[in-house]
Amino acid sequence: MDFISILSIFVMACFVGYYVVWSVTPALHTPLMAVTNAISSVIIVGALIAAAAGSQADGGQTAKWLGLVGVVLASVNIFGGFAVTERMLAMYKKKERK
Amino acid sequence: MRRALIGASALLFSTPAMAASGEAVNPWVATAYLVAGVLFILALRGLSSPETSRAGNRYGMVGMLIAVVTTLLTHSIASLPEIGVAILIGGSIGFIMARKIAMTDMPQLVAGFHSLVGMAAVLVGIAAYLNPGAFGILDAAGEILVVSRVELGLGVAIGAITFSGSVIAFLKLNGNMSGAPIMLPGRHVLNLGVLVAIIGLTAYFAIAPTVGTGPIFWTIVGLSFAIGFLLIIPIGGADMPVVVSMLNSYSGWAAAAMGFTLGNTAMIITGALVGSSGAILSYIMCKAMNRSFISVIAGGFGAESGPSDGAERIDRPYKRGSAEDAAYMMKQAESVIIIPGYGMAVAQAQHALREMGDMLKEEGVSVKYAIHPVAGRMPGHMNVLLAEANVPYDEVFELEDINSEFAQADVAFIIGANDVVNPAAKTDKTSPIYGMPVFDVEKAKTVFFIKRSMGGVGYAGVDNEVFYMDQTMMLLSDAKKMCEEIVKAL
Secondary structure, X not given: OOHHHHHHHHHHHHHXXXXXXXXXXXXXXXXXXXXXXXXXXXXXXHHHHHHHHOOOOOOHHHHHHHHHHHHHHHHHHHHHHHHHHHHHHHHOOOOOOO | OHHHHHHHHHHHHHOOOEOOOOOEOOHHHHHHHHHHHHHHHHHHHHHHOHHHHHHHHHHHHHHHHHHHHHHHHHOOOOOHHHHHHHHHHHHHHHHHHHHHOOHHHHHHHHHHHHHHHHHHHHHHHHHHHXXXXXXXXXXXXXXXXXXXXXXXXXXXXXXXXXXXHHHHHHHHHOOOOOOOXXXXXXXXXXXXXXXXXXXXXXXXXXXXXXXXXXXXXXXXXXXXXXXXXXXXXXXXXXXXXXXXXXHHHHHHHXXXXXXXXXXXXXXXXXXXXXXXXXXXXXXXXXXXOOOOHHHHHHOOOOOOOOOHHXXXXXXXXXXXXXXXXXXXXXXXXXXXXXXXXXXXXXXXOHXXXXXXXXXXXXXXXXXXXXXXXXXXXXXXXXXXXXXXXXXXXXXXXXXXXHHHHHHHOOEEEEEOOOHHHOOHHHHXXXXXXXXXXXXXXXXXXXXXXXXXXXXXXXXOOOOOXXXXXOOEEEEEOOHHHHHHHHHHHO
């Protein structure tokens, strides 16, 4: 994709983010931080590309190992972030109506 | 939504989607990443209410699965077993941490997780620099594209700042490092200098010939680690909600920068979402403290609690109450508003507090919880703790929704909060917390104030008139012990 299309997606997504986040109830701000943390680990895509490429070029071998470490770190976040969000959200209960 | 997706894929078919290197991108792959991005938007959208939040979290998981599987399917994988092991190791560590962590320690956990995102971004950036061919960012002459170099420079810089800043935030929140601000002489000049150097080097990195850019690139990485560290050490414990939100935002921008390098819509959408989310949370926190973002970042707040006003404080008379007094008064009351603060989290008093609330409700007392936006060490921290203690979320109210009710309330029960109930914020123009929105507890008929001792003051280091009011009874004890004693007395 050319730079301008990417930039357009980025700018639009910032606006979407702005409106979506303002509609999040303040009671759920901690889960919000946990889940945004989990999804920002989508950076794992970059780490996978580096790890997958292997040693086709100079520096590829180092890049592969850096990628693998990146995959480990991002996985901690993905699993940890979604799991802790799930755990928190399960605690939010409504009053039992009698 | 389906129609929108078909429309989007049609768009991708009609425009020749080309990778930066000139290699054709399969439109279905681009669509898969787009779907992942949309699922991430829905994940945040779900958090608008507790009822839809769990479904939202599932959308997020599916989105992540799509992004990972798509990446694995579309790249020739030379090292699948290693990748599998890496995911397994990281995944189990993360999963176990998420299971074991105490809810009071959430701020540390989140800060720690931010540091990992930052480090992952730095590693991806370095890998892309070392093996640009794999990332499709080479031009015809075999040089890294100029635009990609800017993105790489910014990506590793933001990633490194996120990493070192989050590590410091983690150490401060976890108590491994004092929460007191550490002030270096001339830090503003130093920080500004380092920032200018990073920007200048990134610009030079973009235009210099690829051969020999190594030292520039590594200097950017090194300086960025340093600036993250320098930026966070002067910031005190009470400002941590802003810092944690700000680092949340940075981790998003780092992911977005890498998304630009890879031309990956899932990463760009996510980065933008997380970036704006963190920025909005920082804004909300600053506003709730009536402080400008700049003054928080400049740091040093909470350092100047002078001992002089300490002497003055001891001389002033106050009424001390017992658990029995509190139990008796609250049983007679019609309505009780409970204001929890960070002290409740430290004492792990949320369960005892809920038990007290339940017993009062059985006596026919209306019990409500009032939460200030900056209570605790991260946005929404108190809400999670009360939810953990099984307090229904519809008994928990935000500042602006409940503040008018104090005038009708019989009892305001303050547990582990201080600055957020200090009337000086409304009356004393010289107070460091002047202008901060606070609870009008002085309007309640009776105020119970649980505090460990009369010695300490809130993080802002200001004395609180509420201690000395006629209708105030100080309950000097550990918050958890006091709640348990009240429960016994009820």
